[in-house]
Amino acid sequence: MNFQERKQIIIEKVETNGSADVKELAVLLNTSEITVRRDLAILSDKGLIFRTHGGAMKLSLSYDPVDFVNKSAVRGEQKDYICQIAASYIKEGDVVFLDCGSTVFRICPFIRNMKIKVVTNSIPIVNALLNSSVSLNFAGGEIDMERQASHGYVAIEHFTRYRADKAFLGVDGISFANGLSASSEKEAEISTALAKYAKESFLLCDSSKFEKDKYLPFAPINMANYLITDLGANESLINQYESLGIRILK
Amino acid sequence: MNFQERKQIIIEKVETNGSADVKELAVLLNTSEITVRRDLAILSDKGLIFRTHGGAMKLSLSYDPVDFVNKSAVRGEQKDYICQIAASYIKEGDVVFLDCGSTVFRICPFIRNMKIKVVTNSIPIVNALLNSSVSLNFAGGEIDMERQASHGYVAIEHFTRYRADKAFLGVDGISFANGLSASSEKEAEISTALAKYAKESFLLCDSSKFEKDKYLPFAPINMANYLITDLGANESLINQYESLGIRILK
DNA sequence: CTAAATTTGTTCAAAAATAATCAAAATAAT
DNA sequence: ATTATTTTGATTATTTTTGAACAAATTTAG
Known part of the structure; x- marks a missing residue:
């Protein structure tokens, strides 16, 4: 044999x-x-x-379905609260940029039935909005397996082709002294590009990330026009941030 | 257990x-x-x-990845047979274009452990190859919900940025008289582009599609270099196709 | 609100499976 | 026939998986 x-x-x-x-x-x-x-x-x-x-x-x-949903469940309640508010600022016909963070991902259920265009580099977002009334556009390029999103030169360039009414950005850290920070260069690059090519940009950031500095500070707080956070946010901190030129919504 | x-x-x-x-x-x-x-x-x-x-x-x-997997299970055995052969032509380090058909999708399990680059416009393929040893690149652009793939001008242009060693294409119909045909313009455009920017192109096509003409004939049979099919294929038909300049593998 | 019951996380040891190494057997080449 | 190569098997070390015991955390009942 x-x-x-x-x-x-x-x-x-x-x-x-x-x-x-x-x-x-x-x-x-x-x-x-x-x-x-x-x-x-x-x-x-x-x-x-x-x-x-x-x-x-x-x-x-041996197949495994996508494994992103549960990660986004960490501090899920705050994220849902934030996303609900975020969604309320979107109106019919808007073109919206969504980045690939786990907070932004949670906006999907709130916008599924809206007639809007979404441009994103997040695979989980695409999956979540398939067969919805949202018109989808994915930023092409190399896929970062860990982040389940496209990144790099080609992805950034993709976003620059379009003009959005609103961009919704996740961020890993935010502090009075150092502004916005990310855990990776990739995220920072994408966030910056989205903010640049959208008329208005919204930071979605639960209060646990306040006064945390991550690996790479990449922009001043006022790169975004609005910061949406949860009710647990410290009032005096919020006032400090607002003094730097961002509007807080909650 | x-x-x-x-x-x-x-x-x-x-x-x-x-x-x-x-x-x-x-x-x-x-x-x-x-x-x-x-x-x-x-x-x-x-x-x-x-x-x-x-x-x-x-x-x-909200998204059920099993759905597409099930659809692709029609004539699953033939498709698996075809894909196994297709995969055997891929070698370490190859850059491979994969289109968005349900036959091509089934190649995923056979290439998961290969160290290759895959460029595709198919969302199910991206999902199936996430967290594999394959390096992924997604063609950006507007997403066609029905086909679960990107399409159109931007997607096509994306493929033209890259040069692949091999392209694997699904096709809806193939006939001696009219060559390759597709059920939609979108598919035809993508297939043509992939074939053009790959050194070698392989048509994955089970024998049930032989001598079927679909809505849009878009290319001669010899647009692709190879046709991989199942064992049920009619011998004299295969000879006829080969006379048109395509090599049959099975 | 407190106490009891249940569930969970942690640590450790046993058991099972695997990887690594080397020798023997089978096969192929000269 | 003899040598080289491949395949197989045995042995040992390493890794993975599993289960038990117990402390910590959570839920339920009063």
Whole structure:
């Protein structure tokens, strides 16, 4: 019994059964477990099966739907509150830029039924607005797997083609001393571009991010026209921010 | 029973039942409660379920990625056969164009572990290849909801920025008399562009589409270099097609 | 609001599976 | 026939998974 024959049998077993474990296959193939493992490694490399701990399974059973929704559930209530307010500033016919943060993502349910155009670089947003009444436009370019969004030169250039009425931006940190900050250059670049090519820009930022400085400060607070936050925000801090030229909505 | 199998069962239970508790699942899966908790934590992290005290609940996603996967399951075996062959022509380091058809979509499991660049206008493909070893690039532009893909002037222009080693194209109809045909202008435009900017282009087309003319014939058969089809294809028809300058692989 | 009950997170040890290494067997090449 | 190459199997070390025990946190009942 050579590899080709074993391969046939393994694939058939996995396909008909949905899965198979190493022990079982070793008996079936009348060979040692180590050989089965080696075979499974090869078949998995070729993408014919999905290797699991202890065996293998059919590829079609190994699919994972998008995993962004739950991350956005951290401080979900505040984010929903913020997004509801944000959505109330959007009116029919608007062209809207949405960036790829987990806060901005939560605006989707509130705008699904609006007749607007959305330009975004966020894959989860596209998924959430598919088959809605929103007209979608995705910024092309290289996809950043972690952020589930396009980024880089091509993506930025995409946004510059369009003119939006409103841009909604997430931000990782905001402080009186250093303004807006991001955890990555990519995010900072995109946010800056969106703000630049939109008539009005709204920062969506829950109060836990106030007075936090992240890795890269990239713009003064007044890069955005409005800051939408939750009710837990400190009043005197808000006044300080407003003194820098941003309008606070809550 | 390993994690992947338990995951299947847990998700199915939660989806059909709306919710499930830890005790119940431990019995169902014939394992300990601590293991169930760990599984639920993982699934919840991935955003597949919503974790509650004592169990888990269904997470109502507005978008159901399973939908497209199901549609693409029509003649699924032929499509898988075709895609497996298609994938075997891709090698490490290739830049690959993938169009938005349901046949081409099925190539995803076979290329997930390859170190290649994929440029596509298909949202389902992007979703299927997220968090894989494939480097992704999405063609920006307006999104066609029905086709779940970008289209139009901007999308086409996006592809023209890049040069691919291989393009994999779906097609709605192929006939000796009229060549390749599509059900919509959008598809035809994209296919043409992909073929033009790739060194080699592969048509993925199951034999049920042979000698079918759709709404818009848009190119001669030899626009593509190769036609990959299933074993059910008529031999004399294949010879006729080959005489028009395309190489048949199966 | 407090106490009891339940659920969860953490730490640790056992068990199972895998990876790595090396030797033996089978196969191919000269 | 002999040498090189590939494939397989055995052994050991490492990693992953699992379950138990117990402390911490959360919910429920009173």
